[in-house]
């Protein structure tokens with residue numbers, strides 16, 4: 001499967017922002033981009049908003065990803081499992097009395113790629129979040145086999161979280177395409193610069209930075225291409 005899997009050091013670190021920027025960049029180069037997110041929770045907290053850039057900051061993940069990718073996928077095709085309460089997917093599934101079926105996820109991700117040049121898949125929370133008690137985000141990433149981008153915060157605590165995630169991704173037999181630190185401040189402190197350098201060195205990984213984006217003004221977003229190893233793969 002061509003594309004990228006976007007995970008993070010945890011929830012609310014900026015996965016959707018990064019995935020949307022990658023999806024939009026690919027779309028702007030003419031690629032047909034499909035997006036996928038195995039499960040979305042917390043929909044109760046989102047007011048109904050039109051799917052427009054004006055409302056981008058208030059859209060749930062699967063909707064913002066669709067907008068950024070310029071995709072016409074239906075909700076079900078992007079995020080097969082959607083829950084109202086803001087809970088881990090396995091608990092959301094329990095509360096909805098409908099267990100998550102890994103086969104359905106794999107099938108839906110594969111279907112999403114039909115007619116698309118690449119797939120941008122956002123995980124849920126961090127890398128070891130359970131989709132079911134015995135099928136984690138890691139297992140879906142492994143089934144899809146795409147390089148993994150790890151999204152992390154630039155500040156205190158990020159070295160440990162990021163190195164643990166790098167280790168987890170590599171232990172799963174997957175390639176870490178890069179780490180993206182977000183939102184990267186205009187005037188980074190000594191700590192933030194040191195975090196970036198330390199993660200690059202100890203993780204033997206490429207570290208990119210993403211400045212704060214105005215979600216409602218995508219024309220001002222920087223271009224973020226696919227990560228290096230994947231670009232080489234596509235060129236081959």
Ligand SMILES: Nc1ncnc2c1ncn2[C@@H]1O[C@H](COP(=O)(O)OP(=O)(O)OP(=O)(O)O)[C@@H](O)[C@H]1O
Nearest residue numbers: 011012013014015016017125182183210211212213
């Ligand atoms: N570069 C950035 N520019 C603007 N906002 C950012 C940036 N990075 C992170 N944020 C903000 O951080 C918050 C979390 O971002 P986001 O929703 O992308 O996280 P997430 O990891 O996808 O969360 P979840 O686990 O809920 O899927 C949002 O309010 C988002 O706007």
Ligand SMILES: [Mg+2]
Nearest residue numbers: 015016061122
């Ligand atoms: Mg998200």
